[in-house]
Ligand SMILES: Nc1nc2c(ncn2[C@@H]2O[C@H](COP(=O)(O)OP(=O)(O)OP(=O)(O)O)[C@@H](O)[C@H]2O)c(=O)[nH]1
């Protein structure tokens with residue numbers, strides 16, 4: 001339990017209905033009693049202080065600067081006694097009007113009474129240190145804050161409920177049981193002729209490696225619902241890239257003109273396609289040019305394409321497919337490409353144009369101007385991502401840190417299975433299983449090194 005008391009504004013900056021100040025630590029209630037005056041229910045003019053704060057009970061009154069007795073704002077306050085709070089310490093929450101000036105004044109007042117400004121993620125870190133949540137749940141707090149779609153929120157909510165924690169705990173306990181059995185074999189190896197024969201490597205594989213691999217598979221098929229993807233629209237000038245951008249967002253996001261070379265910089269915006277958060281980049285038309293500004297734009301367009309999970313390569317159905325269009329196909333990673341034949345409203349033989357291209361890359365005919373073919377394009381984007389269908393999406397999805405540790409754990413247990421099959425000394429099997437337990441423990445935060453923990457909590461916002 002921490003000795004110091006921390007404070008932070010828990011609500012985002014800007015004006016709104018309610019602003020919340022959160023205090024956690026041994027002095028939380030004492031600080032509140034110095035700055036809060038409760039309004040009497042019957043005689044509104046009478047204010048009381050120094051009363052007993054019932055845990056988990058709201059009180060209405062004023063926040064007062066104790067020296068000058070000036071009222072700062074009306075407030076609803078609640079005290080939550082340790083260990084029945086989310087940090088496991090005494091916690092106080094002060095709800096006031098959400099103006100930044102009001103909140104800053106109360107923050108300073110609380111600090112003048114002895115509290116320290118909280119570090120980013122410090123409330124969640126205290127909850128973790130005090131055993132209120134494990135590391136998977138702490139990381140899920142961050143995911144909930146960052147959730148960009150209903151699906152990503154669902155994944156994070158299941159994690160915060162402890163679904164991943166329970167799953168990893170189960171596997172951890174199974175490996176521990178095998179470890180106990182093996183270590184008993186080592187201790188009593190003089191008494192047994194067939195050391196370790198009691199352990200079936202296939203059963204160990206089924207019990208421990210299989211569930212770990214299932215979680216890794218969940219990551220592969222579902223992490224994009226939480227992490228999102230990047231998508232770039234590229235092609236020659238004037239093929240309709242910005243028109244497609246505007247069509248996808250249903251608003252004038254990029255400037256569209258009939259003049260080639262209109263878009264110079266990368267224009268980005270975010271949307272959700274079939275539950276997947278997508279960042280879409282509209283880019284400058286790629287062609288050979290002497291214009292120095294365009295050259296920079298083209299360099300940025302190519303970099304944007306390389307950094308993307310999917311590239312939408314646009315061509316214009318109303319003109320002949322140029323060698324440059326074909327060149328793009330070779331230039332970019334074909335696995336990420338979707339070829340789009342735009343402006344089909346201007347021609348009646350676009351099917352022949354598509355045949356002309358003769359490529360294995362998926363090809364979608366559209367008219368960005370008339371909003372034709374956009375639903376097919378979205379379907380193709382989702383198909384390319386090879387993710388679990390909307391209905392099948394599993395709710396237990398590790399993040400990339402957890403996935404890497406799961407891979408290491410799977411490798412260690414698999415190595416133990418091999419050692420058992422090949423009848424290696426029990427000590428080697430034991431080393432592998434100890435290693436696996438360490439990796440699984442790192443996911444839960446049991447064996448995680450301090451610098452890794454600090455790195456995780458540093459990514460939180462102040463007040464969380
Ligand atoms: N008929 C028709 N015209 C289109 C379509 N899409 C775009 N256009 C027109 O094509 C011209 C160029 O459109 P933009 O969206 O600015 O093209 P761009 O690829 O972004 O061009 P740059 O930014 O110069 O590289 C504009 O006059 C658009 O109205 C379409 O589907 N059908």
Ligand SMILES: [Mg+2]
Pocket residue numbers: 241242243254255256262263283284285
């Ligand atoms: Mg453009």
